[in-house]
Amino acid sequence: MKNVITHTKKGFLMVTMFATLLSFAKESSLSIIKNDDKRTSLTLESVKKGNLLSIKDNKGIVLYKELIEASGIYTKGFDLTTLPNGAYVFELDGEVEIKTIPFTVESSKVVFDKNLEETTFKPFVRVDNDLVFISKLALHNEELKIDVYFEDLNGDYTSNPVYTETIKGTKKIERVLKLKTLGFEQKGNYTIVLKSNGREFTQYINI
The missing domain is CATH 2.60.40.3080 (Immunoglobulin-like)
Structure with missing residues (x-):
């Protein structure tokens, strides 16, 4: 039942995010x-x-x-x-x-x-605790590259991304990332770098 509730919540947030993007x-x-x-x-x-x-x-x-x-x-x-x-x-x-x-x-x-x-359309990011919801309308099938970097509370920073992915071939891009499953259970700062259409967008998250 817990999994059903979690997936329903993710789906609801994604639908809400895309409804917002479509209204724009x-x-x-x-x-x-x-x-x-x-x-x-x-x-x-x-x-x-x-x-x-x-x-x-x-x-x-x-x-x-x-x-x-x-x-x-x-x-x-x-x-x-x-x-x-x-x-x-x-x-x-x-x-x-x-x-x-x-x-x-x-x-x-x-x-x-x-x-x-x-x-x-820019990538749209919503944060819910350690869940990061990423969505983008790609009307021309443009790709979206996602890089996630981590800095712990001691100031140690990963020069290479702890997560990277390039999404393409779809007009409706959506991803849900659970930050604590990327190899870091401790608290720290995450930097999410999103690249699309020759532009770069950065989101900073502290958990």
Whole structure:
């Protein structure tokens, strides 16, 4: 009976987590771009306070960043014509998703292609005692690499992960890790490093 209750609890949490992710997917920010000779007007719907908006070049260098101060509809004008010729991207970094809006500048002409806009979902982590629930919507079958590192109370740190796994080939990634079964019964600090879509996400856990 105890096992049934445990598995039911895990299943319920996973369903809840994916319901949350799917709700975000349905509420993904809609972008509206309006260009004139000197000004680009960017409108984003359903932004959340605390989201980070940035402009990056094709090397990932941040040229502009702004912390969204209010939830709702965001509208702002930008003069992108002064940028050097090349490829750029608006990036909206939210709680569980990252939306990218690429554009190019050539001879002071700014061009957006709506078809190239993309939404990438971050890994979602929930901790319950020593259980770690990891989930991710991988709409393009992108892989997720999980590395877990451990540091005991004496400050001894494992340079190699005590657990590593790469998950791919599914649009709905889910894992449940029981930290105390990874070889360490004593208390300490765990660092979970999640890599996907060329990005890295880190979660620190103390038990």
